[in-house]
Amino acid sequence: MMQLSQDLIQRHQDLIEALGAETLKAMLQEMHLIRAFEERAEQLYMQGKVHGTMHLSIGQEATAVGAANAMQEGDYLLNHHRGHGHCLAWGSDPNRMMAEFMGKETGYCRGRGGSMHIADIESNNLGANGIVAGGLPIAVGVGLSIKMRRTSQVCLVIFGDGAANEGAFHEALNMASIWRLPIVFLCENNQYAMSMPVQQAFNIENISQRAAAYGLPGVTVDGNDVLAVYAAVSEAAARARRGEGATLVEAKTYRYKGHSKSDKQVYRSREEVRFWQENRDPIMRFSQLLLTAGLISEAEAAQMRERAVAIIDAAVAFSEASPEPDVADIMSGVYA
């Protein structure tokens, strides 16, 4: 781990200097916050305090944090069903996130959306999508709108490896390319589309290779290296902002938990999961990097986890004290 940290420090030397200790620490703190949120979400589910299902992003925190931090104020986000982390990294309020997860009126979507559909329109977070690849055609419209309004915004759309095999992926990447739209297509490849391993679902090494078919640049990065994700998404966003069009970024990562609550994970071995946890954990790696670089102390690193848990404790308390939606109001919000 020490050697890896040194390698990473060397690789990201310029970026580490450019971002500075405060930003780097904030990014690590966000990763802790996501993990604490997800762990509590699972716990609340086990306790019977939430119903439905959820898709946890534990193990994928670096992709969310790297990507969101690479974007600017006013940019747009569209993401997917495994989206808690993206929202938190985008700056969503953990209280309102948790309240939505618990189905409360104080949640981002007044309890109507739940885990899979958290959006915060005010911060241009246009929402998580329960349909695989559902957000990609919408991103095309956002890109067109940005172009027609002549702003310098960029749309970040995050989807999984499974989405890359939907027809919508093809239509959206082609349209984004022919119209040079300011979109960053971020494929969060966590190795499995539910139970389908990427090795079985694709006959190519990297999903980013598909970009070439659309005349777009494609790049694959280590999705568990927050700085690598940050660098790739920054470059793609800068390119989009310069009017040069879209990029397909593939971040290779790994989900530790099952696809959803009902997943018994018979399609992969415990050893495989353990290997990623022990060797490639994004939080452990980034902590180690900052420690090795002398940017945080052991004590600070430990406090980050505690601080994250405290924020989530408060979010749960806020949510538990929040009212349920009023049944008398069930019809509201269907039409403008």
Place this chain on the structure above:
Amino acid sequence: MPELRELTYAEALRECLRQLMEEDERVFLIGEDIGVYGGAFGVTAGLIEQFGPERVIDTPISEAGIAGACIGAALTGMRPIGEIQFMDFVTLSMEQLVLQAAKVRFMFGGKASVPMVLRMPSGSGTGAAAQHSESLENWFVHVPGLKVVMPSTPYDAKGLLRAAVLDDNPVIFVEHKLLYKTKGHVPEAPYIVPLGQSKVVREGSHLTVVATSVMVGRALQAAEQLAEEGIELEVIDPRTLKPLDDAPIIESVKKTGRALVVHEAVEMGGFGGEVVARIAASEAFDYLEAPIRRLAGLDIPIPYNRRLEYHAVPQVESIVREARKLVRGEY
């Protein structure tokens, strides 16, 4: 008296699009072959010359992409008007329309709006056979969050399209291929025909005929013939299928005591069932003197052969026949 200006249905739609685009730069058009080609049925002819390719956007053949582009643009402050070349092809946009456009507002707690219109021509009668003749409007009627509009005249086409574009919700705007060349009075100045207002297009005392789209004209022709026999039809055009303004229908049935619903889409699971149910569940029930009947497309794909195609959907003579039976009690 000055002569009333007449336009075709297609011209009325085009005039509405032009006026909206002149007034509001957020309005743009997107679809297949809508630019220099002018649209498969010519509705957008000439608009690219006036507004340029940035606002009259020709797309690849990507119907999910067209729908998604409308949704994304609408969510971020634009007023897109998409065109699906044939209503049949909207099957390729269904996920975006049903699971995205219709639901984002509700799913996100009422905080997002999707002010988009998707225009599409439906219907048979052109010999285009099974995959270019569908009437799928009731699929959309079944989806909360969407509005569904079906104009039957040039006047309504212009006024309803304007209302649809100014509406803050996703609107499925169903045109009919056979209506594009029909003519009628259309004022030049912009006007609105509000969504959700049924119209009594002919008054009569013996039978209420609720007809949609191309069937409105056929019902009126049937009414002319039956008037010679002393049978007076009251013809009502809902114009907007969702939201449905059923009050004039119910009032009418209270007056006539009889009702016939006519549409081109296949009968089973069609819009007529909804109208019949609303009448049956209303105070008009007590006034009924005959069973409520539907006359609709046969439960078959639209055939190619001209005779078969003709007989697959209601025609003037079948409306006459059915109306006569209901009024004379020969059912």
